[in-house]
Amino acid sequence: MKDKKAEFLTEVELEFMSLLWQLGQGSVRDVLAKMAPARNLAYTSAATILRILEQKGFVASTKQGKTFIYKPLLEKDAYQSRSLKKLSENLFDNTPSILVARLVDDSDMTEYALEEIRALIEKRLKNDTS
Amino acid sequence: MIQASSIFNAYININILLVISFSLWLIVRFILNRSGMKYAYSTQLRLLNCVFLAILFSPLFVLGFNLAGQYGAIPAGFSLNLSDFVLAQYLNGSFEMQAVEFEQALRLRDTLRLNLLQPTGWLGFMVAALMIAGCLGFFLRCVVAGFQLRNIIGRSYPWCRFGTLHLRLSDTTSVPFSARSLRKRYIVIPSAMLSRSEDLKIALAHEFQHFRQRDVEWEIALELLKSVFFWNPVIYFWKRQIEQLRELACDQQVLQRNHINVRAYCDCLLRVCRDSLANPPRDRIALPSVALVQCELKIIGVDGVRLLRQRIESLCRSQGEMQSNRPKRWLMALLIGLIAVSTIAIQDQSDWSQDRLMLSSIANLERLEVLNSGQ
Secondary structure, three states: OOOOOOOOOOHHHHHHHHHHHHHOOEOHHHHHHHOOHHHOOOHHHHHHHHHHHHHOOOEEEEEEOOEEEEEEOOOHHHHHHHHHHHHHHHHOOOOHHHHHHHHHHOOOOOHHHHHHHHHHHHHHHHHHHO | OHHHHHHHHHHHHHHHHHHHHHHHHHHHHHHHHHOOOOOOHHHHHHHHHHHHHHHHOHHHHHHHHHHHHHOOOOOOOOOOOHHHHHHHHHHOOOOOOOHHHHHHHHOHHHHHHHHHHOOOOHHHHHHHHHHHHHHHHHHHHHHHHHHHHHHHHHHOEEEEEEOOEEEEEEOOOOOOEEEEOOOOEEEEEEHHHHHOHHHHHHHHHHHHHHHHOOHHHHHHHHHHHHHHOOOOHHHHHHHHHHHHHHHHHHHHHHHHHHOOOHHHHHHHHHHHHHHHHHOOOOOOOOOOOEEOOOOOOOOOOOOHHHHHHHHHHHHHHHOOOOOOOOOOHHHHHHHHHHHHHHHHHOOOOOOOOHHHHHHHHHHHHHHHHHHHHHO
16 A cells, blocks of 8 residues: 655544544544544544554554554654644744744633743753753 | 648537537527426436537538438438528528628638638737637646646545545545546545545535536536637536536435435535635646535636525425436437537538529629729
8 A cells, every 4th residue: 555644634633643642552443432422433434544544654553353453653742743843834933932922822821831831941941051 | 721621610610509509508498497397407417418419429410411412312402501591592682782791701711711721911820829829728727637636636545446436535625526537437535524424425425426427527528628619608608507507417316316315415515615615725727527516716617606506595496396307308309400400501612503603793793893983
């Protein structure tokens, strides 16, 4: 099968990857079982989505008996960084400070969350200077 | 030059036939609408396609008529030629006109042929160059669109396959569509649709129906013909009619065959249109494919939004009024017969008949009179 590498996931694929990140690895039935019952997704559709994810290079499969077990090849953190980088490039003129400023300006941000951000920045600066 | 002249003659004839046939079609459609067959879209589509095929095969009617004349199946002196008929009426005094002007009008096709095939003045050269450039331009556009379509299909992911029909999933398109190459047929579905099983079922049923109606083949043929007859406005009106009828017929057949709820069907069309507007395709060029919905506004051709409204209105109105879509063979035969007669009637008459000799003599006498009065 010819692989077609893609950098980003579609909405449905992201939903599947999130479930696989939670599971660590799993079959089509495992992923479907993790979904909300109201989702009502056909087995064949789920299998197709996982097969596409494999072609895109986001997961790898191994055969156990008659079942394919899918395992994420990309860590969630790595995909988060990749997505944020794209967001920063496309929407924030490649200036991360604007992105952070917009995030901090958000009125929904709690004091605790802001403290966490401050702690993260201070930790990073300390590491850089040392 | 004889060959070029014959090809040019056939080209002019087909252009005239396009105008005549489309006028005939409009009359037939008016009659169908008034005779309770307004919603028999499949019948209308078949009739329209049949008329188009009759135009393409019109040279065979002429060949048959000439052969019938040679083998004595047609009485000697019998003519269906329109110019012969008009000339006879002129000589009988049915209408008045200067003989020179009338002769010029009868020779209009010869004049056009000479000016375009052997241009002498700058105007002739310019028109001939514009015609060639237009044909090449439109053909090139077709080729580019074909390559773009191939790229979109190439970037999509194989889903499943039934014989030569390949179902594929694409991240780059938001509207399901059908296309084909020489050997393979494709249905491309947006991958996001996999999570909406009802929409997926409707989209597949719709695209399968397009293949049953041979809409993809017609679309490719019409796109190619558009590059040859690009200057003739009738080809655009024709294509618009076919685009409208094929979608209306397809919707109707899908609902009849698959027992899909009208509301669910309309909701699906609206959802796909909304998705397409939210993620507009980067390539605005018209692809030689048949899509579930067209959402773009077009100046020439079908306005997608208007067609969508028409489809939904038609689905709601025609519900419970499904009409027999059996092909009306007598109507088809009548239309083909009229086109055959028109084809024979508009043929270029190169023979010098008695009437033509008489017209030439009258025209020469008129010219002499003008010269004499000038002296």
